[in-house]
Amino acid sequence: MNELPLHGITVVDLTRVLAGPFCTQTLGDMGARIIKVEQPGVGDDARAIGPFLGDASAYFMSVNRNKESIALDLKAEGDRAVFERLLERADVLVENYRPGTMEKLGYGWEQLQARYPRLVMVSISGFGQTGPYRSQPAYDMVVQAMSGMMSVTGHPDAGPCRVGVSIGDLGAGLYAVVGTQSALLRRARTGKGERVDVSMLDCQVALLENAVARYGATGSVPGPIGSRHPSMTPFDVYAAEDGYLVIAVGNDGLFKRLCELLGLPGLVDDDRFRTNASRCAHEAALKRMLEDKLRGHSRAHWLKLLQDNGIPTGEYHSVSEVVEHPQIQARGMLAEVLTPSGESLGVAGNPLMAGGGKQVVRRQPPALDGDRMRILEELGLAHAPGEGD
Template sequence: MKPLENVKIIDLSRILSGPYCTMTLADLGAEVIKVEAPSGDDTRKWGPPFVNGESAYFLSVNRNKKSIVLNLKTGEGKEILLKLVKDADVVVENFRPGTLDRLGIGFETLKSVNPGIILASISGYGQTGPYSQKPGYDVIAQGFGGLTSVTGELGKPPVKAGFSVADIGTGMWAVIGIQAALLARSRTGEGQWIDVSLVDTMISWHTYLAGNYFASGKNPEPQGGAHPNIVPYQLFESADGYFNIAVGNENLWARFCTVIDMAELKDHPDYATNSDRVINREKLVPLLQDVFHTKTTKEWVAELEAASIPCGPVLKFSEIFEDPHVLAREQVVEVQHPTAGKVKMTGIPVKLSGTPGEIKSAPPILGQDTREILSSLAGLTDTQIDALERGGVVMAGSVAEIDIV
């Protein structure tokens, strides 16, 4: 069995945070029914790049799911959704707070249909508080939540993270919340409402930066590739690229000084302890940088690794996804999509020895499973489904109907 086998999830989410959450759950065995509006998940149209008309963005976070198209603005659409919820374990959504209530399918309504239902709501600022109605986007959350202010180089404009960490991190919190709620329900029989937000994610991840602020009252500043509490623990430029080192204790520092042929630094009063090095980083780092310009990244990494000093190159994606370790960890997988053909994507990061996850199916085309779901789970006949489709309540997709753009 897969760890989440027999867990049924109704996925009302779109774009990134919710779909990343539900893809993770699907990888671990849950049955995920992706409920889309007739226009489809917004990211189906985000690009280029497209792969035979399919958005690379959409493909990256929607594998292992079934797609049903329901118009939730119609009474029939809501009725069908509630039929699906009756047999479900979890509903995931990332609309603006209050949207489900306005549609008539809020938590109390869902609970009246299924007392054990777990609703996971993902939003920008949370379901409560004075900013709850503000729209939530990753870049806004990174700024409001403080990540942007500590990212980049000192004295230069703030920089957002290179990928959507607020969205993806909140999707991960939702996964954790759902698993905790499923465990709690197994003990109490009761469902509950999970409230996670992009801003809360950013704030919770500050950890030692927040601790430093609480202790000192000083706003943390961007460190570029460096660390505020450890030196040297940062990015350096080599003769042909960049690499990172992490000298996290005095034993490492002693070996490090030997490898770079600067043994005189080991017991130097300005650098002997990490506290000394943090205080005097502005003198030490330029000294080290001059040394590292003398050899290539490959040469420095080899020498440092031979002395068991944590280090690593800064890789481009073309290098990451050809690396033998990455391939051995099955972090590049290939699936067959009905219109895009063979599609590569990242693998499952959680490795379970007894009940491993599995990538069983490619991301669905819009409405690919509408007819099957309405028939098997909602108990509708073909005649009833045809009538709903003519009325604009549902849409049953097929590969033949997809436009290649």
């Protein structure tokens, strides 16, 4: 009864850097066994990306817990034999090479499907396996720009701005997790594996739900509007006497209550603010009036008053404040991983496990090729085919 939901699922992980490793780490957090296949000598590119804790990359460690590592050269006959032995036992293969690379290696979907009919193959790429851009390389910044995500991020007249995290990679990684589990559910019914094709660009467009719908409904092109919501007001970051807080009012009833609590009951009867639509049309004027009042007391004063009276609000946090926040700690959203030399690094946890009493880190981020001998022994190989006598 204590088994994690993906216990018993084996994933062969050919991914590197962020989108793919984030996908496989999430699968590993939920109980799957992740066997990370890396390039001999250098490993995942992320191992060379800082910041570093001793000789270990914090970037790599943040997305590679709960994995084993074996280094294989998929162009070398002996290592290919080991890889194919792994595929015989695997439920899922995840890769994020440029489309066409797996086919050149002899491991394209049609070839794998014929040899391993129950295998689920998950392919993450910049633009997907089809379309005129399929062969183009991409990083997070490329798809943020091309998808329109950057066009609705930041402040007016401030120039293009990326989202503050690598949402192009992270979004693709999460959609890949959903696709993997969906394919496994279907296999449970049909007995057959399938190909999951995840495009980073597609995933960014999917995350533009509100912007695309607004363009479809109005014909106007959405642009950057800072922190406020495009369709609800007041719904923004506001300045108090000693810091910032967020106030998010989603209906007329909440707005009336907010005005009463702030001692501004006359705003409710002001034609500019009587309805949500009119408040959106006069958002700047309303924000000035609210901040004139909010600057009269501390952030703590307003947070207590508003939260105690059912107004959705929250403090604006830096990352250092987030990791110390009691709600984040209570929900288990912080994890600790260790470098191969034993140094500790705090990383983000897994929200799917939070509060469930599960241990998120069951295996530390692996050293390159650190599990080779054990994996080979498990496969019945004293050494890799082609090695030794």
